[in-house]
Amino acid sequence: MTNVLSIAQRQDQLVADYVATTEFKQVFIHELFGFDEPLKGFEDATQIPAEAHPLTPTLDPDYVFNPSLVRRALLSMAARESIMLVGDKGTGKSSFVQQLMARLNRPLLTINAGPGVDESYLLGCKTIEDGSVKNVDGMLSYAVRNGIPVLIDELCTLRPGVLVSINDILQGDNLITLKHHGIDPSIDPKSILDMDGTMSIVRHPAFRLFATDNTGGKSQKDGRFGGVNTQNSAVRSRFTSFKVTFMAPDREVLALGKASDSQLGEDTIKSMIELGFRFRAAFEQGEAFDNLSFRELKRWAKKTALYGDINEAFVDAIYTNLEAGDQILAETLFETVFGTELELTEEYSTSAGDMLDAFIGASNSAAA
Template sequence: MTNANNAVTNTEAKTAAFLTVADIQAMNMEAISSQPVEMVAAHELFGFSTELKGVGLLPVFTDSHPLVPKINNDHVFSESLVRRILLSMKGGDSSILLVGDKGTGKSSLVTQMHARLTKPMIGITGSNGIDDTHLLGCKTIKGGDVKEVDGVLSYAYRKGLTCLIDELCTLRPGVLVGINDILQGDGVINLKHHGIDPSLDPRALLDVNGGMTIVKHPMFRLFATDNTGGKQQRDARFSGTNAQNSAVRSRMTSFTVPFMAPEQEMAALQGSANAYANAKKLTAMDTMHTRQLVEFAFRFRKSFSMEEACDNISFREIQRWAHKWMMYGDLDESFVDAVYNNLEETDRVLALEHFESVFARKLILPEEHAFSVGDVADKFIKANIATNKAA
């Protein structure tokens, strides 16, 4: 029998008896130590040429797990950012917030780091409809019996998964206040919102067999992504977001995720374009065209930083543009469908200027954009008048 099977057998034996918090913690550590791992230098794992100061070797589980994200070999990591996140995780930080503009790769950074570390994770996307039952669970009826079920966050906390909450700023502020104990790294939490049996002895509230008490698994981590950092916004681009309680924000280690450097973005875009071309059996994109798409994005981002534009251009937008360019075989139509149509009216004027600067010619708009309704109406009315006069 393997060490892993022994760990399961011991766990099953202990769950039949009364379990203490110390028992759960010991069982978790026993299960972790029984898993086969390979120690890999951090810089090699993430594709850097030099060692990551202070990080050293990282344990990588060699057993496959269905909740480990798939590796994207074309993903480009920021060496400094990866180093600081790894050291924060190593130092015990269990709540990490990634803040940045749309399309800077916040969620991709989390998933691709976990793919390299072979660490399983689950996630949920925030919205005004998410409440504490989605995160911490509730009581439900199953087969005529009352049953306690976990939420995404409490399940990850119990089982040692990473929980990723995307779009944190869309949650109602009170929801995050309700998970303060998890955010600050408490080793044990009590799910009192499940209700308390009035016949229960108060000392039994800490009985981990009772379902209300959850012991934190040592491998648990909470990651969240956000465009605003949970702070008050008056910008129309962040419509639907909520300012979060400052005490909540203070419980999380926050990192800023910027756009990639131009050379990195070109490498990532070329890799994505090549993969798409191979999958769809298309002619691959020329590196000069890749450079032009990235140049357009940075011209627009500069305009945004100078408050000349209402919005930004994300990596996912130029990636979509590249894919459509190869599929359509047409620069202009692919640009319109991938980027232009999503822009505010005032930003479209700016986009036309940047397009002309990058490609040394004016954009040729497809027929649905070539004429306004007024132009079409005037032409039609004039034709009718001429017809009537002729009659």
Template structure:
């Protein structure tokens, strides 16, 4: 069935623009709708364009931590009533964890399908988070699956699973698969070029200031507008210092929302002579920083927010 893009994603586009979705069901793998979620038109456009093009390419979303790579996929699927099987990648992840394996049930061996095989059989989306943590050989073994070819399971008598209509393969990562030169994302690995060639690549950066103010307004409407604006401005100043290499921690949008919530939570601290802004800042980000960087965080906060 068709859904109005303007209505279900709440973005300013023509009323006539529609996207194919599925009827509402009680499928437990359909993500829950976050009514406070703010879609970014440019990223949503890429995701929907890829989705409507068919299943011959995977989708690879790359960007810094907490920029909204996974959430854009899950919230898009939530509004289109598409079930999503989600797996988080790691260096020891092997194909049987994705495809399936034998287990003992009532003293007999029984084959249990893994999340990838289930997604293919049922026509779900398959989301592999942190794919750049995978061993490149394991990732390259998924080449055929990404481009829509059938999956053969030798352990189940050579069963062949053809991808059901609607199946899509999606990956997220902090790097674009070419390794991490920043030193921030320990454990990421350079991926096989043939594997990466099977994906649409979409870069997901942090939202701009206007978008982040909208996000904070929905997440923490109880905070004054001036406070939310100052929080966003401060976060962007920290990001500039991080890019220059003057500080080793930075603000993701996720951390920014956490900070805003903590600021509201710690308001009573002001009655004890504490600065709730800095008190919350340490718990949201500061305690992850080296002592010198934490001091710099405090100094900038004092300049931005005062006492």
């Protein structure tokens, strides 16, 4: 048989096609991500696409990056490793990946994991079209084939067996075999890659896989994260995993100021951040059921600018979502930080008994 390309040759052709159809520009990584000093390993200029892809996430110019995390993520991406970001709620795991791709002008497909995401959703299946059987890609196999990075959000809500089925993708295999395809026994093995319907996919060199999770796939007893599954240890071992924590207070002050469009005073923003860290410290010491995420602080800041009232904004953005015990803690911390009691909205000061008394009184007055 002649003119049969090897996997390496096919990947070289994919790279050549990508380079031929993409315009590039030279950038310095530290400038691209807003750092003052060059990152180790990225002192020289780097090529990235000159324009954003239609699937590139929307760039947030105010996003604050962690230099160490950016450096390690970029090096791991260069090594074509699967990357998992592990951390508490609201630490910015998903937004980190989105803004990383936005800065690099790279596309990103996000798969929101859950019990309904199965192997056929990820890798495809057989279907009927015009009376004939047709093989179609899933979200993940399509991305592998076409070189589109993928983010699987909340990985541990997937059933464990689903992740086992994509081990070849997780570990970076150059040839991915789709399980739903059959093979005609008369086919020459050298022709498998050229089969109609492509039962085997040559991994596009531009493909990358990211995942986020609160637990890292590990067994845990934290009641805050219901509906998650412990993942196979062999699956977890195929990821490079980064711990994502809350930003340092000074960085949260900067990020919160930008998120509120500088409509709040610096002292107000610092007080919000102080309350958030006091709550987190209480959580670490077992004095709170839940943590307070930057996502919630950002919502509080935005609603304060919207409402013009820091109390109402706190109640709607944070307080009402808390467990009863944590609500008591929140009131205490609010008074500690702001020097005044939290003024709850009227819904919290009106009971059914009060409304019943008022209703009966109004009825009696009308009858008299």
